[in-house]
Amino acid sequence: MKIDRLLEMVYVLFEKKNVTAKELSNYFEVSQRTIYRDLETLSAAGIPIYTSKGKGGGIRLLDSYVMKKSMVTDKDQLEIISSLQGMNALNVPGVEPVLKKLGVLFQRNESKWIDVDFSHWGSGEDEKEKFMKLKSAIIYKKRIQFDYYSTNGEYSERIMEPLQLIFKGQAWYVYGFCMVRNAYRMFRVTRINKLNVTDESFERCLEEENRFFVAEIKEPITMVLQIDPFMAFRVYDEFEHSEIVKNDDGSFTVTKTLPENDWVYGYILSFGASAQVLEPKNLRDSIRKILENSLKKYI
Known part of the structure; x- marks a missing residue:
């Protein structure tokens, strides 16, 4: 517990710049006497802490002091911070406090380079x-x-x-x-x-092959879709330009290779009557069968 408190105390001094013994006492819920003993321990460990009295006085670290980080280069620091920012953008719980502390210890205040909203994870x-x-x-x-x-x-x-x-x-x-x-x-x-x-x-580790889709999908297929002109916003949002051919009548012919599974069926059907499968025949037949079964529910 004392080690944790000492490390946290160094972090507080880095962040606050100047703090009183009373503030530290309240923060850590220990006596001021304990705080002064902890400060002596930190000083003995070579951390340059000094105190000043009077108005604006308190406990500080030397302005020139930077925690030894020879094992972590400037490039490594940037990679660590940017990776944590990426995780924070995904709303991974518990990342923001770590990001804040490392930013202080590395003395970096990098701009937020990424923001991602996967709405489901933020839903509750x-x-x-x-x-x-x-x-x-x-x-x-x-x-x-x-x-x-x-x-x-x-x-x-x-x-x-x-x-x-x-x-x-x-x-x-x-x-x-x-x-x-x-x-x-x-x-x-x-x-x-x-x-x-x-x-x-358990001792099992992730396989290098990373074949995590084998159980979920069939072999990839190359499908050709014809999509109506007013769906242009979806065509350009959801397909690569190299996969799109714009026809003379304004419609689009899209060629895409995807694994055939229920998600693909649902995706094609999400276009409603605005898209049809041209190839391959087995995929076209599967979509037709789904539509026929759906139609039976309304007859």
Whole structure:
């Protein structure tokens, strides 16, 4: 506890520049006598602390003092700060306090270079708690238990050794080794319920091949879509320019290679009557079958 307090005290002195013993006493909830003993310990360790009396006086670090960081170059510092800013932009809980402290210790006040809004993770405390549990389980290598609903709505109970959180195709997934199926699997986080981090540890590590999509998708297919002119905003937002051909009538022919799965079907159907599949025939047949089954519900 004392070591933690000493480190925190150095951070406070870096941030506040000038602070009184009473303020430190209130901050750490210890007596002023304890504060002075801690200051003596820090001074003995070579940290240049000095005190001044009178108006505006207090406890300070020498202005020229910078914590020894020879093991971390200026480039390393920038990479650490920018990486943490990226994590903070993703609303990863617990990052902002670390970012603030390192910014003070490195004496850097870099501009915020990234801002990302994945709205689902910011939607509520329950989702943040789920994210924290998954993060903790991966870092500390603890097995997790949860209820899961597949794309077909099938319910199952799973035990998993989580290895990685992945953001792909506008959704979060957790990848790892499923103890129930005895195989590597990837689960969409929004379909996970009653998540529990157990006390059971595991040694398994993430494979270099990173083949986390094998269980979720079929082989990639190259599809050709014809999309109506008034959907131009989506065409240019969602496809690369090299994939788009604008036709004489204003419509678009788009060629895209994607893994064939339920997400692809849903994506194509999201265009409604404004898009049709030209190729391949099996994908066109699959979309037609989905539409025919949907139509039966309204007849």
